[in-house]
Amino acid sequence: MVAIETVITASLQHVTLSYTALLIAVVLSVPLAVLSLSSKRLASVVMTGANLAQAVPSLAIVAFVVPLIGIGFYPALIVLILRALLPVVKNTWIGLSTVDPGIINAAAGIGLTEREITWKIRFPLAYPAFFAGLRFAAILTNSVAVLTAIIGSGGLGNLIFEGLAGTNTQTLLAGALPAIMIAVLVDTGLAGLEKRMVYQEV
Amino acid sequence: MMDHGLLLLWQDYNLTARTLEHLAIFSVALLLSIAIGFAVGVLIFRKKKYSGIFFAILNTVETFPDIALLVILIPFLGVGAVPTVTACVLYSILPIARNTCTGLSGVSETHIRAARSIGLTDREVLLHIRIPLALPMLAGGVRIAVVFIMGIVTLGGLVGAGGLGVPLMTGIFNNIPALILVSGTWVGLLAVLFDGIVASIEKSLNQRYGIW
Numbered sequence: 001m002v003a004i005e006t007v008i009t010a011s012l013q014h015v016t017l018s019y020t021a022l023l024i025a026v027v028l029s030v031p032l033a034v035l036s037l038s039s040k041r042l043a044s045v046v047m048t049g050a051n052l053a054q055a056v057p058s059l060a061i062v063a064f065v066v067p068l069i070g071i072g073f074y075p076a077l078i079v080l081i082l083r084a085l086l087p088v089v090k091n092t093w094i095g096l097s098t099v100d101p102g103i104i105n106a107a108a109g110i111g112l113t114e115r116e117i118t119w120k121i122r123f124p125l126a127y128p129a130f131f132a133g134l135r136f137a138a139i140l141t142n143s144v145a146v147l148t149a150i151i152g153s154g155g156l157g158n159l160i161f162e163g164l165a166g167t168n169t170q171t172l173l174a175g176a177l178p179a180i181m182i183a184v185l186v187d188t189g190l191a192g193l194e195k196r197m198v199y200q201e202v
Numbered sequence: 203m204m205d206h207g208l209l210l211l212w213q214d215y216n217l218t219a220r221t222l223e224h225l226a227i228f229s230v231a232l233l234l235s236i237a238i239g240f241a242v243g244v245l246i247f248r249k250k251k252y253s254g255i256f257f258a259i260l261n262t263v264e265t266f267p268d269i270a271l272l273v274i275l276i277p278f279l280g281v282g283a284v285p286t287v288t289a290c291v292l293y294s295i296l297p298i299a300r301n302t303c304t305g306l307s308g309v310s311e312t313h314i315r316a317a318r319s320i321g322l323t324d325r326e327v328l329l330h331i332r333i334p335l336a337l338p339m340l341a342g343g344v345r346i347a348v349v350f351i352m353g354i355v356t357l358g359g360l361v362g363a364g365g366l367g368v369p370l371m372t373g374i375f376n377n378i379p380a381l382i383l384v385s386g387t388w389v390g391l392l393a394v395l396f397d398g399i400v401a402s403i404e405k406s407l408n409q410r411y412g413i414w
Contacts, residue, residue, distance in 0.1 A: 055349050055397040056390040057356035058268075063370045064386045067379030143267030147357075150374055160273055164360065169277045176270040187265040 002159065002174040011178045014155035017073070018145040019186075021080030022138055029085055033092035034118060043093060050086035058083065058144045066151055076145070076153030083144050084137040091133025095126025131194040138190060142183045146175075211380055215369045217388070224355055224365035224392075231287045231351050235294035236344060242295055243302025243340075244328075253303065260296040268293065268354050272361060286358035293354060294347035301343030305336025337411050341404035348400050352393045366392075 036043035053061075062079055069075045099122050107121045149157025156175040163172025212218070246253045263271070271292065275285035309332050317331045359367015366389045373382035 051397075052394055055352070055393045057353040057393055059353070059356045059359070059367055059370055060386040060389040060393075063374055063382045066374055066377075067382050139265050139267075143269060146267045146269045150360075150371075157269070160269065161360075164273065164276075172273050172276065176274045179270040180266045180274075183265045183267055183270075184262060 002171055007159070007174050007178060010154070010156045010159055010175065011182065013153075014142075014145055014157070014179065015182060017076060017148070017153055017155055018080065018141040018182075019138075021077055021145075022084050022134075022141045024077075025081050025084035025088055025137060025141075026134065028081070029088040029092055032085075032089045033096055036089070036093045037096050037118070037122075043097075046086075046089055046093065050090040053082075053086050058140075058147055062144065062147050062151055071152040073153050076148035076151055079148060080141050080144055084141045087137045087140065088130070088133045091129045091136075092126060095129025096122045098129075099125045127194070127198045131190065131198065135187060135190050135194075138186050139183060142179065142186065146179050207380070208384065211384055215372065215381060215385070217366075217369060217385065220364065220366050220368060220385075221388070221392075224367075224389075227283050227286060227358060227363060227365055228351060228355050228396075230283075231290035231294075231355065232344075232348065234287065235291045235298060235347050235351065238291055239295045239298025239343065239347070240302055240340070243299035244306070246299060247303045247306045257296075257300065260299065263292055264296050268350075269357055269360070272354065272357055276361060281362040283358065283363045285361060286355060286363040290351045290354045293350045297346035297350070298340070298343040301339045301346075302336065305339030306332045308339070309335045335411055338404060338408040341400065341407050345397065345400040345404055348396050349393065352389075352396060356389055 032046065036046050061083065062076075065071075065075045065079050069078060096118070103121060103125070104117060107117050112120065145153065145155060146157040146160060149155055149161055156179045159171050159175030160179075161175075163169065163175060242256070246256050268289065272285060272289040275288055279285040279288060306328075313331055313335065314327060317327050322330065355363070355365055356367040356370070359365050359369075359371055366385055369381055369385040370389070372378065373380075373385065
């Protein structure tokens with residue numbers, strides 16, 4: 001039997017790790033997406049990088065960190081940020097760059113500056129694409145955060161790997177089930193937020 | 203010297219055998235996923251009434267962390283390749299089924315009417331009109347599934363399925379940086395390569411049948 005306190009502590013560690021990483025990734029991705037908007041070259045580097053990196057299995061990326069930056073909480077955090085950054089930048093950029101040119105022309109016509117167009121026109125219209133990226137990244141950080149337990153990040157992954165090593169089903173499930181519940185809850189929460197923020201066409 | 207070291211490392215950890223193991227599990231999982239995902243997609247397309255509930259379930263499965271999904275199958279299916287392939291299939295049904303259903307529904311009414319007016323039955327319309335025109339979309343779904351499956355098969359190394367996850371794990375637990383770098387790069391290259399192959403198939407189907 002796994003003590004309930006153990007599960008709660010592990011869940012808190014897990015949530016802290018995953019969503020700190022997600023938050024940092026979002027904060028970094030917005031300026032990157034805006035910069036990509038004005039530079040075609042940066043945009044193509046970001047897109048190609050994002051597509052290639054997404055194809056590489058998470059376990060390979062987690063393993064790579066060990067010889068390069070070592071083990072522990074912070075190396076895990078770095079992997080998670082890198083993993084989450086690409087889908088968010090990619091989708092934000094797609095959203096920002098595919099706004100109907102007619103709308104941009106109209107905004108320029110009523111005298112909005114380039115800056116105002118980016119923040120007041122492009123961003124609100126890019127929310128659906130941004131949210132798609134954010135939700136994908138939230139799922140991704142949550143699952144990679146389980147995996148980073150093998151490089152010493154702590155959290156629910158610890159229980160899972162402990163259960164695996166000792167063929168102890170209870171410990172295994174004590175790690176896996178909360179991870180699944182957190183994932184479903186966060187995704188539902190983000191879906192709700194998306195519904196409130198995205199402009200609804202009537 | 204460096205090449206010699208690489209070769210030794212490759213032999214010491216049986217990387218050729220591990221690669222073959224990896225690709226075997228990958229192929230089985232991919233074929234099963236395509237067959238099941240496609241069948242589910244066609245089923246959802248024909249029974250639109252249930253599509254909401256189907257997609258709600260599949261979307262929820264999709265939010266599960268892959269490693270958590272893999273390990274909750276262990277009490278039921280034991281360890282090894284079986285839970286790994288099952289997890290791959292569970293994860294891949296959604297992208298393949300969703301794209302199949304979208305592709306089949308997206309065929310323009312003009313095509314369908316033309317087909318009916320020359321006397322094709324519902325079945326023939328599905329087989330000879332809708333499915334060929336939905337192929338590019340279907341390939342798009344398979345491409346997403348290829349990336350998922352590559353990731354989960356690598357994780358399979360953690361639950362005794364073999365494959366290239368094993369040398370990665372050995373490298374992490376025994377602190378052998380060279381092994382991590384070699385097997386990590388190799389898995390990464392394989393993943394990018396397969397993604398590229400499916401992408402080019404997707405592209406050629408698009409040129410042949412594309413309506414998107």
